[in-house]
Amino acid sequence: MNKINIEQKFSLFTEKWTPKVIAQSNGQLVKIAKGQGELIWHSHDNEDELFIVFKGKLTLKFRDGSVSLNPGELYVVPKGVEHCPVADEETHFLMVEPASTAHTGSIKSKETVEFSDQEWI
């Protein structure tokens, strides 16, 4: 494989809340996404979801609180935990999660990216 420049990959798309796959490792996919506004409440029954923020601020709302991630900060949402990602400004983040992870869990919205539409960049 060639090395991957994460910043360069962010320059390839503008859509919000639409993860793009940039690498795979041990059956998990590395995805990057841009967020602004609010996605939807959802959970992943069987998959932990690792986030690292590169730009902006990503707030993960939980039913019992929230965490706000700045650039260089990392958080793991454990499987089964309901969360809703929110970003006031344009925010860039990376995720590592199993290839089996559905974008918005069992919840569907107009933002939901189906497996068949998941794009490698």
Added chain:
Amino acid sequence: MNKINIEQKFSLFTEKWTPKVIAQSNGQLVKIAKGQGELIWHSHDNEDELFIVFKGKLTLKFRDGSVSLNPGELYVVPKGVEHCPVADEETHFLMVEPASTAHTGSIKSKETVEFSDQEWI
């Protein structure tokens, strides 16, 4: 869990080629390490190893070439591929790999960190 500030975690240790665990997700560990000089040639029979560089330059030598990673660059060393990490200057990097990943594979050197000595920070 609390959010993790990666830069702050790097400030907690000075050892080279001694990965520290900062998080776990889906049976994989997120580790950070500092490197300077050369580790040793090794491979991991069953585990891919994902690298992201945060500071300096990490060169991964392979038997048939090499790749040099600058800050913000990502690379996955596939399972079974012999590699030797090298850094001319002090280099900070993050790895994601299964908990089963032995530090230097089946090769042991004075730098090798055994599972029992693997430290969470």
